[in-house]
Amino acid sequence: MTDTIPRAEELGRVHFIGIGGAGMSGIARIMLMRGIPVSGSDAKESSVVTTLRAQGAQVSIGQRAENIRDVDTVVVSSAIRESNPELAAARVRGLQVIHRSLALASLMVDRRAVAVAGTHGKTTTTSMTTVALQACGADPSFVIGGVLTATGTSAHEGTGDVFVAEADESDGSFLLYRPTVGVITNAEPDHLDHYGTWEAVREAFVEFCAHVGEQNGTIVACADDPGAREIAEQAGQTGTRVLLYGQAPESDARIVGFREGASGAEFSIELDGQVHGPISLQQPGAYNAANATAAVCVAHELGLSVTAAISGVESFGGTRRRFELRGAGRGVRVYDDYAHHPTELTAVLTAASSVVDPGGRVHVVFQPHLFSRTQNFKAEFGTALGIADEVVVLDVYPAREDPIPGVTGAIVAAEVPHDNVAFLPSFADVVPYVVDRVRPGDVVITAGAGDVTLLGPEIVAALSTA
Template sequence: MSLVKLVDPVAAADLGRVHFIGIGGAGMSGIARILLKRGVRVTGSDARSSELVTELRELGATVHIGHAASHIKNVDTVVVSTAIRDSNPELGEALKQGLRIIPRAAALASVMAGRTGVAIAGTHGKTTTTSMLTVALQKCGADPSYCVGGQLVTTGLGADEGSGEVFVAEADESDGSFLMLAPDIAVVTNVEADHLDNYGDPHEVHASFARFSDRVGSLLIACVDDPGAAELADLARSRGKRVRTYGTTGGDYHVTAVRPEGFGTVFSVEGMGDVRLAVPGAHNALNATAVIAVADELGLPFEEIRDGLAAFTGAKRRFESKGEAGGVAVFDSYAHHPTELAADLRAARDVVASFSGTGRVVAVFQPHLYSRTRFFADEFGAALGLADEVIVLDVYGAREDPEPGVSGAMVAARVPLPGERVAYAPDRSAVPGLVAERARPGDVVLTMGAGDVTELGPQIVARLG
């Protein structure tokens, strides 16, 4: 996107007629949905049709399948996703016409303007925490607007316009575009090295989060269990920013007594009370505590937020149940960073304890991006060692071209388990059969990755059946 200059966002009412290049993406379609609900004329294009495209058309958008310069007609503002290349004919036509061209994050900032903006940032946990906060606020009657990087199980939507004053948004650090947001309140769940293809080194990741904290208007909420977030909290305080912290190691919202209960989690926040979640994992206790901190700042009663959190049943692709067959439970996760894999595999261990008490964890992992696989092959292998059986697919390249010598085999070779318990499966179609050979009653199967590995869950259930 080197041809596109990142511009300061303008109010949504001043965007005029808006065209989205790549409107079918999860983030782009959500902003388009909100604009449509506000009465803005929206057009767009995408490479292929989808349910999201169909929904936008039903809301009044004109959506073209395929990209052509002729689609840029009677338009004031063009929104582009990071997946759009400089050679895109619609982008070229927008430049030729001298139209306002903004990235998705600037469009998000525009629709947040005028509301009490709450942004959830961090290397991991953004989608789940944003979803938790949205559902909890909905259950409290606050009716927030929201824009999440995934889909809520409760509504099936990733974004919507609410009648309340609060706007909850997931802040994406992957390309640095979260620096276009200026929220009133921000949560930082953690700060770790990732997206090094963009940042170059971990120092730049931390520096970007520091710049993000400078843009927060009222309050920064950070998790002190994470060294990067704790360091950010100290830095923000030194710069005069108001900061609140949470964590199991201390903080203003001190989490204690975390334990699994059934398929969920129970924990306590010191001085406030117990909380029950319908989702597994100690990491989700921390995510929920971030929600409690935000709600406390907004003046909402703990009892109401506690009930709202209990009603949260998850976000799609965040430890999402895909079914059960032959006494084996199958879940799917978007986890694509070593820390995320480790957190989900520990949660899977908790689920096994509730599901059968004697079963094992079978991990099916698809590395995402060649650069990330190259950077973190050792760490991926170590994280997968938390499972009992491991199947590693080949790399899902997404926007990247293949790199010589970089494949799923790099990860499989680094899993610290006996060789017979680790399989490298470059042929994705073979995976359901491999799982069926290895899984036995009482086991939990967890598919993980940000690519098309998500399609395997139903196939595995069918094969097990």
């Protein structure tokens, strides 16, 4: 790995374009902890920017060519276009420009790396793994694409030799990592704007597994997901160690006795002929039982205590925007979730159905993310939303994409298989609509990867004053 990936300390003075983003800020924070000079820019002030400045970063608001001074390396994400003035200035000056994933890989050199990959579930599983390893006394370094609710942080430079990272497959950049343990939570069609076909997505995960094999490492994969299981089994045929987890009979770490408890999922894990449990999580849903089991498997593969790892996942207080309780009013609970793929949405709404009061209803406010994903999965989104009793669909959050003619939230709303659905393109209409339709015992979920998250507190406030 050291032959192809530079050490972070070899990057010199590092500038991050979009330093306030979840992925960028964590890398910047660890570089600062290692004494590497860091600068950056972002579109607006934020608590993240304030924290980075307090740690010693020089952060400018607004992206301008003059921000690229006294810099050796410029870090970009896939969202940064070549027309960006800072990137253009870096190109003119001949500076080293690297992708965010390479910057992250540079931090993992000489560490036992744990890379958590998958079409969805990465952030929660990475977070649970981090907390599990902390409970084992490993003090791992970590970079998560979300914020741990308990600590309010997304990254930390630990004293141990383990580095836990969320491995984003969206643009193929996760193939830069050379982990000791590679987790695959699931694998199915997504990010087709980059890959084009499911086969290309699948082949990327196969290559990810090959890199784990090169390190004589272990693939920890979910046996309940057909895509992940097939990819892992193929890796096993090449000699890579594979540990399957889930409720499937063929799982090496098998979830048994799953049920929804009063506060979250309850289950046991059968591993190496021993049953560990019962385990009680603070989060509901079979998918969270699977995520927690993956975390325990990682600890097992690193030679750490399974018992301590289980204590860690039981103490896990959640990650922001992952079935996060935003508040309650008039007997109605309001949650927020990052779900932006049909499978994620299905899992979240199923979990919501399991925690709603008897006789209560599930309301969802969903914001489609990316025009291409909305176009490709409109029918699947409609089916998933049909799990909820009441549905509001917002317009598409474009993120990095330009509009596609005819692709709006309305095409998703039209696919919902019941009549309790409304397409509300204006945020101003959402809160009064929802507040008028809820009743005590109901649950409201705001879901999506965009700014739909802003609506949760507004709904709570409106319920509290109504």
